[in-house]
Amino acid sequence: MRWDQPEPNYWQLSSELIFQYHKLEKGMCMPGKPRFFGEQPALDTIALVERWRAAGFPLTDPVYLGAMEGLRGYRERIRRTPPKLEETAARIFPALDRVLSGHEPATALATPMPFTGQKPDALPALTDLCHARRSVRAYADRRVNLADVREALALAQLSPSACNRQPWIVHAYQQREKIDSMLELQNGNGGFGKTIPLLLVICVEARAFFDGSERNEPYVDAGLFTMSLLLALQARGLSSCCLNWCVEPDTDREAHRRGQIPESEKIIMYLAVGYPEAEAVVPRSARRGIDSFLKVHA
Ligand SMILES: Cc1cc2nc3c(=O)[nH]c(=O)nc-3n(C[C@H](O)[C@H](O)[C@H](O)COP(=O)(O)O)c2cc1C
Known part of the structure; x- marks a missing residue:
């Protein structure tokens, strides 16, 4: 509560x-x-x-x-x-x-306001963007302009959230030692962590939620927000890679300490951000067929 x-x-x-x-x-x-x-x-x-x-x-x-x-x-x-x-x-x-x-x-x-969302001409751009975004694991040695990230965050902020509470908090680290020290606690950046020029830690403020019945909302809200962020970054030529936060409580506490993240902020995931290396390649990561997951009921 x-x-x-x-x-x-x-x-x-x-x-x-x-x-x-x-x-x-x-x-x-x-x-x-x-x-x-x-x-x-x-x-x-x-x-x-x-x-x-x-x-x-x-x-x-x-x-x-x-x-x-x-x-x-x-x-x-x-x-x-x-x-x-x-x-x-x-x-x-x-x-x-x-x-x-x-x-x-x-x-x-002023609220309410007219709905102006009919934009069928947006489909080609969205299609391109969804195909262009890939998890990149080789970053160029180039500093990321935080102004670009702020613009991407402004778009991500338009994501839906439960009752529009917008519970996300994003910590950004650009200093090499700090990034390395945060990445040391995460198990999925082996082989490319040292190339990550900007590390974001996506958190959710627990005080935005009223009780245990809302236990899934932090993950849902942060997930929707992060997906928008990935696309908004990609639209600026910035690549990214989500980094899982599957850790024991001690590691979680240590990340809060190292990252100066307040206790009330729940870490949802790390996010690597940067420009791709010139010769970067990505796994094909083939998707399942639509019929494997769409179950249309009569
Ligand atoms: C919540 C989450 C955690 C992830 N954790 C890692 C990770 O720790 N290390 C990594 O290299 N990729 C990680 N990924 C990236 C996935 O492997 C990747 O999204 C998936 O293979 C599909 O590839 P694509 O993003 O290039 O389309 C993660 C993705 C998500 C959504």
Whole structure:
């Protein structure tokens, strides 16, 4: 259980806030005739916004502004679909008006928004990218520009995550001794570890999750994020290789120590990043046939 900690901490509060206001923004996108919904999540979001302010967290943070815009959109929405119960209206509107008073609309974060995702012309580029990305195990002796990695991370950040909590944290190491010391704890970089110019450690912040029922979410969220990252890196000519984190607890603790990774961050995997060596070759790594894994049910 993580969300029972009395201390306000950024990760817990921001995740709770996203978790609640996301119910509002998603409720506003449901098909069919608009219905009244979301009283409890709205009240919970309001209470969390007030806790955020009391804790002194920044009012310019996208999470806070996203919540405020969620409440603003929700107020507009329920104004248009008046609640059946007078009592409900009496409870919810004053609370919404109170928390939103003085809020300057952050139009870039207004929610909901039109869906503009129909892009059939993107298929050739995606096809190329998926074929181009391979696990590379021979890197050129060339420093990776962190600005390129930041751009790739900005795309990876668009990956879906449970309730949009975006629990990932990425540690980046470029110093040779540091990379070697981290790689010493990992068993799948033999023969090429010394050529890796940039090592990322993909983690997930445990405080973004509320209890054991969410035990799979860190892996799922980090996996989706990492896949987007691999493609975004590849699109910039940067190759990569995922490096498993199958280690005993002692090794995991040691990696946290060596990498200055806080205890609350769960290491999901390492990721080697760099430009491929000019003569680099890769295994064919043939894929199974589609029919071996697609099971269409009548
Ligand atoms: C979670 C995960 C862990 C991996 N660990 C290693 C590793 O420790 N060492 C390595 O050389 N490759 C590792 N790989 C790379 C896989 O071997 C590779 O993705 C697979 O063979 C398919 O090849 P491709 O990535 O070139 O398409 C890992 C991949 C994943 C997704």
